[in-house]
Amino acid sequence: MLYSLVIYFSPLKDLKPRHDLGASLHAFFYNLLRSGDGQYATELHNKDVFKPFTVSPVEMMKRDYISGPGLTGMPAAFPRGSLCRIRFTLLQARPYFHLAQYFLNHGRPFSGPHLNGIPLEILEVRVVQTPEEPGAGYTEYRHLWEQAAAARRITMEFSSPTTFRQGDVNLPLPVPRLIFSSLAAKWRYFAPDYPLHPGLDEYVEKYVALAEFNIKSALLDYGRNRKYVGFKGRCSFIVSGGDEHQELAKQVNMLADYAFYAGVGQKTTMGMGQARRLKCTGGD
Template identity: 30%
Template sequence: MPHSLVLNLLPQSPIPPQYLTGRHLHALFLTLVSSVDSTLGDRLHDANADKAFTLSPLQINSPLQKGGKGGSKLQWQHQQPIPAGTPCWWRISLLDDTLFGRLTQLWLNLNPQHPWHLGPADLYITSIQGTPQSIQPWANASTYAQLYEEASDAYGGKLRDRSLNLTFATPTAFRQGQFDTTLPTRECVFKSLLSRWNKYSGIEFSEIAIESIFPSFVNIHTEILADSRSKFIGIVGEVNYRILGEVEPIQIKQINALADYALYAGVGRKTTMGMGMIRRLYAS
């Protein structure tokens, strides 16, 4: 069962920008895990471990305020320190029940007066959101069976059955061979989602109608994210994919399920360090 949890945080001292990188937030997540299960924390720290989670960059504004359209744009790098007392939020998604279950004690025994450390700064976790709210569309939870059963199919008669509007909220890139590509082709996006769905859902799709998916609207640009160790180039923006031609209803349903699953799984590289955050947008 995938969960998309939003942790509301309050820094007690300024957070320098060099400690707001994906690498430092990844380390904070492992610290949270190790606080309730040190063995699991050690395993997730292993570079070869199965990483059934994704993380967001630290956000200092409401997603609705930040980017419009329900938070279609997020902040992925900070040039200035985050001042003490600034309400922040941080999204953690968990892709399988085992990981969520082993962290249950962390969620249930949350002490809002217990400080966590991000570089030199102390942070309090003031609350955790796990269900969708109008001002926080990145929080949600659903079983894999629900995602599949509620996915649109050919009998719905709605345009959105064949229209998949995805927003790339943090820089996204895909690995092809030895190199990265930033172009969000149907193969890169939907095969990434399919791989994660088949790995964790227990409802395997043997294949999907990739050849029937076509981009019909593209509004993207590249962003460069650099730190002292590396440079990451990815795209942000929106792409509308449409399912065209004669396609079996079950195939349409599977593709829709993957588009809805994008909220939890993300796509592409470095999703455990804040990159590749995407979700589906529905017309209001």
């Protein structure tokens, strides 16, 4: 199973981080998970392989969020009592069950969790996608596998800085090979029952091209000399090839859908690489 949880909260004191909150968001997730199952949280933290979760940056919302999302942007500080939003995606069922148990054991609202040393009041947790909260949702790997179509145009939005490790440097550009190989690596790890075509990487290299883009660069400073430049914005890709490539085209489309949960590129457990496919009229 795949899950996307959106958590609404308010800081009980002014949250004024000196750096981007990547490490604090990472710790925030583990602390919530540890409250549900401490042993599993420790096991997961110690693994060197892919982590089965992503974390979004914190966003500050308008107070009338129940009737609509109304983002006000990403301020450098989050005042006491402000309405904030964070999104966790889970690539396996097990962490979801532990987080669900934790939230079910508390009423709403409730306080206790901390972010960057500041206590928070949890107001609401959403897992069902609605027009008011498109960031929530859940699905199955099987569903993504079976419902994939061989669309020839894919449009994606990258809502947090995205970059890729290439040797000793980072490449903050929407290169199709890097985007889809990042997604394919996670799919192969977490969904081995639905094997990708062995020629998928070669197909992407030859037949998937960047058609248009509207992106900008963004810097994340995690402190301790950890700075990352990434790209944000929208990109469209053309998926070409003949009838003999139909199955490969479907798998590229499936991976684009998977990005909503898996994230793309580096540091997806620290707020980077948040991505989703857009259903564009006349495009897909």
